[in-house]
Amino acid sequence: MLIDGLQCGHFTPEVFTALRRGNIAAVTVTCGFWEDPMESFDALGRWRDLIAENAETCAVARTPAEIDAVNASDRTAIILGFQNTDLFGGRIRLVEMFAELGVRVVQLTYNNQNAVGGSCYEPNDGGLARFGREVVREMNRAGMLIDCSHVGERTTLEAIAHSEKPIAVTHANATSLVPHSRNKQDAILHALRDTGGVMGCAVYRNITGDYYCASVRNWCEMVARTVDIAGIDTVAIGTDYGHDNTPADYAWMRMGRWTRGIDHGASSAGKPVKTPKAEWLAEGVSGLGQIPDGLREVGFQPPEIEKIIRGNWMRLYAATFRPN
Template identity: 30%
Template sequence: MSIQEGRYDFGLSAAQEERAERLHDKNINIDLLFQGPLSPAAIPESISLKVKELCEPYKDEPMVYSTMPAQIITRLAASGEIAEYKEEWYKSGITAGNRELHLKDTESLITSMGEVQLQFDSCDWLVKALNAEDIRRAKREGKKAGIVTAQETDALGKNLALLDTLHSFGLRILQLTYNNQNLIGSGCAEPGNGGLSSYGLRVVERMNTLGMIVDTGHCGRQTTLDACAASASPVIASHTGAEAVYPHMRCKSDEELRAIAATGGVIGVFAMPWFVHEDPDHTTIEHVLDHMEYVIRLVGVEHVGIGTDWPMSDLEWSLVFFKEQIAPKLGFAKGDGPSTETVAGLAKYSNFINFTRGLVARGYSDEEVAKLMGGNWLRVFEQICG
């Protein structure tokens, strides 16, 4: 593998560059909050204009207008009209990334199930990962694996039987709460910090029984701690950061990070410009690596992974609209949320080798790099999902 475009300047020697390429090609690399493989920088301008034309009649319906572009892009990619969909994934070197269901309500659940299944049905190189061996097999066969996940639970209501149905579809990772309060517990933007409800405890128990991974990425502090105490299986935070490095509501305290690690779980560090550094216009992959290193020093290299949550598989004009009109309604602070800022070194998914290169630059061993780039996620996935 030789990826020259988008390389971040870590000052690596020729020998280090060769080692990074070898490791990136050899390892099972997993991004557990994988918004791509497309990104605004990778989608052709002609596609952006076409999508905008299709969406314009719905501009007076903000939620519809905001969600339409990503849905149209998914269909265009599945039909083969956006060749970059496959190209970016393969150039990235990522073996597995999540394919996300939306459980905001019944309509979004049904729609997203169709969109996710369409990707698997349309791409003979993309397999649905129901267990760890599916990911290993994808690596051996030169394919890619999609792990079905969800960040919301509102569509469940109090019908726990839906968890069984979703598990049968392929859902393997479920985040208990998003930013705000729901029936399960308090999200990270909820000032009450109420923790898990009695129903939330039952949800965790059912997820343990099914072999579904408990995710606390957007959960509030007490909800995270309660989940770690209640779960009989490892708990994860698919995408977060270290509060001690940058004090943002989406980052987790040392107490939470230690609690997750104590379950045998993994903390995925994100690459959202506004969540890892005080200046989103000058955020680099070094800042993301700073969060990873802090968590490594705190809880050990066995409990850290990557969940970039970035760059978004969307269009620049749509992301600006989302940030201005939609993000505040979802609990994000003013100025937060997807927009035009990017992390230097990760403008495209094809730049993902910069993680391996950065870990090499910081002196990690081959074994440690393998764990951080995907081995830790694979371990938890195998332990819980088989």
């Protein structure tokens, strides 16, 4: 059973069934990108309805104990998350309110600088803002895991330093292995290692590259090289797998309401709007079930495999999630 630090897109009964086929114990889902507080409340309402309609295959989990309980009932645990702090609307008290509604993972910025800090695409990252420092500590207090996946390097390092609890980069890779603005420098991986944080290795082709997407063994080679950089206790799975996203979905993710122009996000001009999936995931998300065998093939031992596929996330969730 493995835990995926982040997926996005359109979840359907077929997707939930595929998660079960792939032995996915838990997955953090993306409930929003650019939405304001009221839109985010609406999104949580839709997610509650969706999970209730698929109660035979999934259930919300707010703690590691709930993840175990959901798995014991042969279902996938759904962890509610957002990829931007816009859902707080500049209101510090909304952090606790969203935590009480079950939100457990929130990314500080999404592609653009905001009131919290800088993004990975800003030419100059000004670091964690005054409001950002307040949000980090309030997320610590409220029991939310801080995610720095799309966050600028300086802001990420300052968030790690300012946070009283370990943080995550839920879906990225090492820049030294795959150069890309979305990926993370070794200094960040070392800071995660030194503070008990976790990085989930992604399968999204634009930030993973063709070689590591070609086979599960190749991808597990990337994981092994990431462990060489950051240590066995720091590396996990965070695929950034997208379910049936449409051109309209990509337009919202990449442009939102902030530009009249075209933005390619992690892609670039001339590439398809919808990037091809990794070859080893040709049959869909159920293909993630190949990862344990792939890790074994590249030399990992069973205790190490358990940490990568599940244990590191569970340790971090225990250290950060709000107890019920």
